[in-house]
Amino acid sequence: MNESRQTQILAGQSSIAQKVFGFVPMQASWSAHDIHGAVIAANATGASAYAIRRALGELKDAGLVREPVGGKFQRDAAIPKPKKEQVMTQVAPQTVVPNKKPEGALDVLAALSGEVVDLSGEFSKRMKALAARIEEVALSVEAERESNAEAIIKAKRLQEALREFA
Numbered sequence: 001m002n003e004s005r006q007t008q009i010l011a012g013q014s015s016i017a018q019k020v021f022g023f024v025p026m027q028a029s030w031s032a033h034d035i036h037g038a039v040i041a042a043n044a045t046g047a048s049a050y051a052i053r054r055a056l057g058e059l060k061d062a063g064l065v066r067e068p069v070g071g072k073f074q075r076d077a078a079i080p081k082p083k084k085e086q087v088m089t090q091v092a093p094q095t096v097v098p099n100k101k102p103e104g105a106l107d108v109l110a111a112l113s114g115e116v117v118d119l120s121g122e123f124s125k126r127m128k129a130l131a132a133r134i135e136e137v138a139l140s141v142e143a144e145r146e147s148n149a150e151a152i153i154k155a156k157r158l159q160e161a162l163r164e165f166a
Contacts, residue, residue: 001063003078009062015111017055019044021075024056024065029072032056046108051115 001009010018023038024030030038036052039045047055056073059065065075 001076001078003080006064006078009064013058013062013064014055014114015107016045016047016051016115017058020047020052020055021059021064024059024073024075026075026077029068029074031071032073035073045111047111047115054118 010021013021020035020039023035023042023044032053033049035056036047036049039047039052056065059075060067060073065073067073
């Protein structure tokens with residue numbers, strides 16, 4: 001994958017996934033726990049291990065990192081696009097770009113809000129699956145109850161028939 005494509009795909013990822021991407025090694029495969037430790041040690045984000053695993057999953061799904069061994073993640077080096085040399089006729093004026101300010105409280109709050117929304121979506125999916133399983137079990141219990149009721153009726157008929165012979 002070339003650098004521009006990698007940058008384009010990475011721009012579409014969540015902010016946590018973008019931060020985590022920088023800590024996924026190219027030379028070796030690291031576990032999600034190791035990557036989480038590196039992210040925390042670098043003070044890049046205060047995200048939970050769960051959020052880091054989710055971000056790694058997003059990056060894997062996007063094709064930015066791979067999982068050569070189960071639970072171990074590694075990224076491939078981006079292939080630099082060959083640049084054509086352009087002849088410059090004018091000297092461009094130099095502009096000084098101020099350093100980017102550290103992430104503000106509002107940015108952190110927005111990131112946390114996004115995590116909460118993702119977590120609530122996953123929770124909703126799991127609750128729906130659980131509700132479907134409960135519904136299936138309830139239907140099977142009802143079917144069992146009906147078959148038990150039929151068996152009781154048959155047993156009573158048999159009992160009455162035996163009384164008639166006695």
